[in-house]
Amino acid sequence: MEPAVVDVSDLSRAFEHKKALDGVSFRATAGQVYGLVGANGAGKTTLLKHLLGLLRATEGLVRVFGLDPVRDPVGVLSRVGYLSEERELPEWMSIDELLRYTQAYHPTWDESYARELLETFGLDPAKKIKELSKGMRAQAGLIAAVAYRPELLILDEPSSGLDAVVRRDILDAVVRAVADDGRTVIFSSHLLDEVERMSDHVTLMHQGRVELSGVLDDVRGAYQRSRVRFVEHFDQPPVLDTALAVEGGGRTWSVVHSGSLEQFRHSVTARGGEVVESRDATLEEIFLARAGRSRQQAEAA
């Protein structure tokens, strides 16, 4: 097994009486892009904060580069780049001051790379942070996070505030460049198309739990969306093996299901129907199906 850059096992965390993380396990290896997806409050940011040592694990284990980020913040944070809207940059600083200040903490600072990114983003180094728009702040924060070429880049909702052009052309490029360089990127997002575009691995979080985790292509290949037609008229969604979500009405239904198509086809035939068409499910369809399923399970419990 490849050595893990990030190793989280059975991590639980509660705020007051609300469980934000519930037995989460997560592993990341070098040179890969990991996308964390989930609705608001799913626990993505809480997990990332544990990786940075901003939150202390009450149950479970968190290791980054084999180190505990709370007990050894210098060892971990000197090798990690972090960008988040919550990481409010000092408003009184100019961009140049922010970069110099960050540079002082990181001997691996690549000045030419920083200048190149400044030019790419079209940022004026003399401008103060407080004078920047939300998107420009995110760009300045991104430069400060990547210019010392960290071994692990953690991006918490990096697209927040960025327009579509910046998101696609710049963020994607930076993230891919980091990963191609043999380094690791973990980013959270609720934009599923973004995760699908940028990630090698995807982890779906829901209500503090990891619902689904794996290589993106494997995850997508494991779920299909099929349109099925029955002879009989159904008022309620028909019960089908491996079905996660069923939509439609009457005789025609659209089903997101896991497992093999043959097994599903057999189940449909047994109910007097046929599979009209089938394709790989999108990440969004998988996400909605899985999230809905866990909600039903929670309600049933």
Next chain:
Amino acid sequence: MRSAKPIIAMLWENWRLTRVEAGQRLALGLVLGAGALILSDSGAIIAFVILMLVHSYIWFSIAKLNGGRLADGYKPGFPFYFHFARPVPTAVLVGVAMAYDVISCVALYVLSAALLGFIFGQPFPIFSVVLFLVSYHLAYAWAQWSTRSRVVQWVAAFAFSVPMFFMLKNRVGTPLQVEFSFVENMVMVLISVASIALTVVGVARQRRGDSMAVVVPQKDWSGGYPDWLVALFQFRCPTSSSTRAQVWFELRSSGLPVLVAGFGVALTLFLLCVISTSFGNFRFVSIPIAIIAVLMVLFVLGGNAFGIRRKQGRTYASAFESTLPCGTAKLAGLKVLVRTACVLAALIALGASLWASISLVGDWGQFVMNNNQDAIPLLQKVRQKFADDFGGLTEYAHVALTIVAFIAVASVVSWQAAREALRARYPRLLLVVQWLPTVWGLASITLALAHRNGVVPMFLVRGFFTATFWMSWAAMAIAAIYLLWSGLEQRVVTLVYAGGALAVSVAFGAAWLAGMPATSIVGILWPVWLILMLGLLAPWSLGRARHT
């Protein structure tokens, strides 16, 4: 009935926001007032002034909604700005908040005065000062709420606070009574009505978005120091080492603004004394301002060295600094050291200003205080004694005193920084700890009263004070040992840092012994141990706020 629910909701919000401070102020007024009545011959007037100050001039509860204390990161303007989206007329929004503010503080004053009067048999003016309290609070609310300009806020608050203080001072008679003339009462009624009307107009402007700061949102990072103050010193961040860069950060973000503010206060004080030569009325504010200035530099400018932030009721450590690859002990040490150096420099400037100012009081002619004595010879005597005592010291003693002063200021800065960090993590526990001195004060006063009435013998009173002294000693010793163990175990305290904290404590003890006499070994060990505990508490508390 349609508008009753929002009003009840607003009153509830007010209550939630102010209840702790209301309790603290009630206890503070009772403890300090009772202390004055027990200890001083003119205790009644001192107690009355204390009650008036506690329940009017230093009442900031609702300001918490705007982000904290007056000089530290607050957002100017109407504190209930989040009510603007509610379907309630502006007059109601403002009226409810003003009414709550006025009624709560008057009720607390009346309760305190009645209690002290009942316990000590000393009647306090109640009905005659109610209108004063009402008009002062309404005018204060007008100055603070109707504008988003800090400058206007400060100037306006000063402009009516000082004349009202003099009006009150001139109407206090002996034995204690306060009698305002009909004209003065009418003026206070007019001030009240005008304040309400002007506040409604000002808040309505903010609600419509006409006010300045609505267009330019105030986003504080630097602990609330105005942008122009932070931008006053421009020098490049060194990249050669993280330590130098962090010192640069501390100096730019808060250290130098503190220094400039301290120098500004010192200069203002000196100018006030110069003006007082020609305008006698200013003399009465010069001395209170001098006392307040020292406290302000130490406790306001020296506060929150860790840059703990407050936003919409949430207290938290900055994620930007928390994610720096810097050890907690180093970060805490640098922050405390830089802030201490700047506060000490500001205090030295203030001391120099006081020194120069007192040399001017000879030109004042006479300065008659309440007890009908000329205060000028007393001030000059104090200055001369200070000159004789300090001038007569050896060079070693001067160095020793400097070390003692630096470490003492560092300890005050450390405690305040740690307190803010602990507030982010353990707000309820901190509240309990902060109440302990007040509870101790109440217990002491009760015992003293009981002893005076012959209920409790002297040995019990002595026993109480001895017991609390040793209990505080034991608590400090246990706390220091726990902080050392816990800090080392969690790696927020390094061995080097712990050694440094121990060395500083020992240096304090040695410097104290070199410069000043010690009453006993326990007398010197107590502050030495306290400094050690505060030294260990600083990184521990920052660690708790950094890794929640």
